[in-house]
Amino acid sequence: MFGINDIPKFFLAFFLVLPIISFVHEAGHVFFAWLMGGKNIKVTVGSGGVLFRVGMLELRKYYFWYGLCTFDNLKRNERFSNILIFSGGAIFNSLAALIIIYLIENKTLEPGIITYQFTYFSLYYVFFALLPMPYPDGNQSDGKVILDLLRNKEQVKTYRVQWSGEKSQWCVLDHDRNLVQAFDDEEQAVTKAHEVAQQNRPSRLVNSKSGKETEVGNYPKVPL
Incomplete structure (x- = not known):
C-alpha cells in the first residue's frame, strides 16, 4: 500500500529516474537513426519552453515529461531501417535494465531504491512504447508505427x-x-x-x- 513514507520515493522516480530512462530511450532511437544515415538528428527531453540546447540535445522546462527524436534524410530509407529506428528506444531500455540486473546479480552494484525504480520503469517504458496504439494528439506509439511498417500500411x-x-x-x-x-x-x-x-x-x-x-x-x- 502507498503510504506517506513512499512520497519521497515517488518524487525520486518522477523527477530523477524517469527523465534518465527517457533519455536512454531517445538515445536508442538516435543510435539507429545515425546508423541508418539520418541527418539533422535532434533529441528533445521534456516539454514546454526550451531551457538550453547542447549539440543535438534540447532540454525543456518540464524535463520529466515527454521526449522525442527527429531526423531527416535517411540514406537507407527502407522498412527495415525504420523498424530498427522505432525499436531502438525499447531495445536500449531493455538492455539498460538487463545490465543493472546483471550487475546486481554479480554483486558489482548494490541493490537499492534507485536500481529498483530504474529496472521497473525501464520495463514500463518498453511495454507502453511497443503497445500498438494511436495517441489523441495524432501521434502513434513506436509499436503502432512498427506494426504499420510490418503490414506495409505506412503511407509516405x-x-x-x-x-x-x-x-x-x-x-x-x-x-x-x-x-x-x-x-x-x-x-x-x-x-x-x-x-x-x-x-x-x-x-x-x-x-x-x-x-x-x-x-x-x-x-x-x-x-x-
Missing part, C-alpha cells in the same frame, strides 16, 4: 517541385499533385516544399527537372 506522401511551362513558374505540388504554391525562383519553391514535407511526415520531396524525378529529401515519422 510525396511532394514535388516541378517547372510549369504554362505558368512559367516553379510549382510546389502535394501528394495528389495539387498546387500548393507557385514561385518564380526555384530555390524559394524548394524551401517551401521542404517546409510542407517536414510538416506532413512521413514524406519525400522530389524535384522534377526535364521529366526526371530526383529525391532531394525525406522526412521519416518522429519516434517518441
Whole structure:
C-alpha cells in the first residue's frame, strides 16, 4: 500500500529516474537513426519552453515529461531501417535494465531504491512504447508505427517541385499533385516544399527537372 513514507520515493522516480530512462530511450532511437544515415538528428527531453540546447540535445522546462527524436534524410530509407529506428528506444531500455540486473546479480552494484525504480520503469517504458496504439494528439506509439511498417500500411506522401511551362513558374505540388504554391525562383519553391514535407511526415520531396524525378529529401515519422 502507498503510504506517506513512499512520497519521497515517488518524487525520486518522477523527477530523477524517469527523465534518465527517457533519455536512454531517445538515445536508442538516435543510435539507429545515425546508423541508418539520418541527418539533422535532434533529441528533445521534456516539454514546454526550451531551457538550453547542447549539440543535438534540447532540454525543456518540464524535463520529466515527454521526449522525442527527429531526423531527416535517411540514406537507407527502407522498412527495415525504420523498424530498427522505432525499436531502438525499447531495445536500449531493455538492455539498460538487463545490465543493472546483471550487475546486481554479480554483486558489482548494490541493490537499492534507485536500481529498483530504474529496472521497473525501464520495463514500463518498453511495454507502453511497443503497445500498438494511436495517441489523441495524432501521434502513434513506436509499436503502432512498427506494426504499420510490418503490414506495409505506412503511407509516405510525396511532394514535388516541378517547372510549369504554362505558368512559367516553379510549382510546389502535394501528394495528389495539387498546387500548393507557385514561385518564380526555384530555390524559394524548394524551401517551401521542404517546409510542407517536414510538416506532413512521413514524406519525400522530389524535384522534377526535364521529366526526371530526383529525391532531394525525406522526412521519416518522429519516434517518441
